[in-house]
Structure formats: C-alpha cells, structure tokens
Amino acid sequence: MKLFLVVFLSLTASLTYASDPSPLQDFCVADNASQLFVNGKVCKDPQLAQANDFFFAGLDKPGNTANALGSRVTQVNVAQIAGLNTLGISMVRIDYAPGGQNPPHTHPRATEILTVLEGSLYVGFVTSNPDNRLITKTLQKGDVFVFPEGLIHFQQNVGYKNAVAIAALSSQNPGVITIANAVFGSKPAINSNVLAKAFQVDNKVVNQLQSQFWMDNN
Template sequence: MDRSFILLSILALNSFSNIVFASDPSPLQDFCVADLTSTVRFNGLPCVDPATVTADKFFFSGLSQGGNTSNPTGAAVTPVGVSQMPGLNTLGLAMARLDYELNGFFPPHYHPRGSEIHTVLEGSMEVGFVTSAPNFKLYKKVLEKGDVFVVPVGLVHYQRNVGAGKTASIATFNSQNPGNSVIPNALFGSNPDIDSDYLAKSFALDQETVQELQRLF
C-alpha cells in the first residue's frame, strides 16, 4: 500500500479523535496590565510597562452599591472587566454585580466565550439554561442567599427575581471578555432588520407582530 496514503489516513483519523478546548490565551508573564489608551488591537490588550504598575491596577471598588435598575427589565449590571480593572488582562477572568428590582429579569441570552457562575448575595433568583439540539432541555433552579449555580459556556440562559423584594447576585466568568448576545435584541433589534416575513415564519407569528417587535427593539 502506498505510504503517502497510509500517512494521510492516519492524519485523517487523528483529526476526528482530537478534542478541541477553547479558552482565553494563557499569560506568558506574571501579569499584563492593560494599556487602555493604546490603539493597537489584537486578541486581548497590550501591556503597559511593568515598572509603572501600581497595586491600584489590580483593584476595583464599587460592588457594594447596586446598579441603576430604572429600565424596562428592572435589572442592572455593574461590570468588573479589564476596563474597570486593567490587571485582569490575559488572566481569563471577569465578573459583575447583577441587581434586580421586584420582578426584574435578564432576557434570554448567551455568552459565546465563557461559562458563568452565579452567587446570590440577597433575595431570591431563578436561573435556568437550555441545552443545544436535539434535546433543548431546560435546567432551572431557584437560588437563595449564598446559593451558587453554573451556566456552561455558549448555552442560552436567563435570570429573574422571584423574591418578595430586591435581589442581588455576583456573576463570575472564566473569560476576560465572555461576550453577551441577548436573543430578543439580536433577532428583533438587528441593524439592518432581519426580514420580518422570515422571522414571522420562524416564530409562528404574524408579520405585523414581528414588525411591532422590531419597532420596540
């Protein structure tokens, strides 16, 4: 048998057996404090001179106060990312405080680059995620103060306040930039609009309803 054919066969089999793991790039130094003023862009942010770094670059103060929840969803995000804490750059971490008014909620969304752990600080919160095709199975849980729940990377999920008052939680991500795609905004608020007839057929709605949703978003 031709040797080149055998080699190609081995390479092909190997490609099917490999498992691909996706994550933020590992740092190649102790730290890489982000230079937020740089116009250079690549997969991350460039580093400042380590000799100029102070402890404040690894510090953020502000999660003791809730965010502004005076919006249609009654919920707010106080992020702690590289922009707020430049020392997070290249470490594969980010977090946020989430605040909910009575009946406040976050619409269905997903983070394409990071798994998420929720920890409830106060109140009562329902969180759930849906698996991918073909099952589309919902896993949901009501969390109380001190409870923790994990949402796997890339899966559609939601959170809502189911308590008798305000609720607050901490969300932690294993990516410095997990991304956030909000399903209703993406589908009904895209620019330019997705064809309303196509969306009507996809959601089994009439075209007028879809057009009204596009107007709202």
C-alpha cells in the same frame, strides 16, 4: 500514520482547552492607549504596573433597576480592570427589583458561576439542539448555580424584595448577546420575512416587536 495521530490528538487537546489565552508572564496589564488591534489587549511595560491596574471600587453599591427589565448588571471585566488582561476571568454584580429579570442571553466566550447574596432567584438555561432541554432551579441566599459557556440562560427575582447576585465568568471579556435585543433590535433590522418564517408568526407580529425599544441592562 502515528505522526498523523499525534498531530490530531494535539490539535484536539488544544481546541478542547481553548478559551482566553493562557498568560506567559506574571501579568499583562492592558495598554488602553495602544492603537494596535489584537485578540485581547496589548500589554504595557510591566515595570509601569500599579496597584490601581488591579483594582475596582464600588461593587458594594446597588445598580439602578428603574428600567423595563427591573435589573442592572455592573460589569467588572478588562474594560474596568486593566490587570485582568490574559487572566481569563471577570465578574459582575446583578441587582434585581421585585419581579425583575436578567433576560435570556448568552456569553459567547465564558462559563458563568452565580452566587445569590440576597433574595430569591428563578434561574435556568437551555441545552443546545436538538434537545433544547430547559434546566431550572429556584435559588436562595448563599446558593450557587452554573451556566455553561455559550448556552442561553436567565435569572428572575421571584421574591418580594430586591435581590442581589455576584457572578464570575471564565473570560476577561465574556461578551453578552441578549436574545430579544439581537433578534428584534438589530441595526439594520433583520428582514421581517426571515423572522416571520423562523418564529412561525405573522409579519405584523414581527413588525410590532421590531418597533419596540430594546434596552440593555448592562
């Protein structure tokens, strides 16, 4: 019985802290040329690591917000910095035109901490079932807000000028699921009867939404 309890507590602890794998060496620069498929990236020989494996330039440049959402997300994850592999962290720059938004979305593998560099943002997230409680805040320059891992969240520029934010995420590859795109823009499309019942609307409404072009601001 004691052995079972020890094993159970060990498994529980490992699940509690499970996220990106912890590094077992100084670094594991991603070998993007490798054909192996693993949960993460294969390491290249550490002796071949160079400064550019840990470097990204250009985050000072504004993203192009001339789109339907009025926002642009510039990602800096393991795809841009190979040296982030196994380090469990990444970041993004988000630019917002006046009225622009980073629409409701989730990061399946990361908590996000966002800092406003310029402008004013209305931000929020929704807690999980059954409460689905909306937690919101209007942020100003220098303010910081946290979006817990996996929860639906959003940001919208509520000022009269462009806004900029920087966010850090607790994964080398946090992923993003934009809710509207995933539900109404999936390929192939989700059966309209399924969505009509889920959203309690007429099939015509679903068909209209599915016929729209659902863009990605990343």
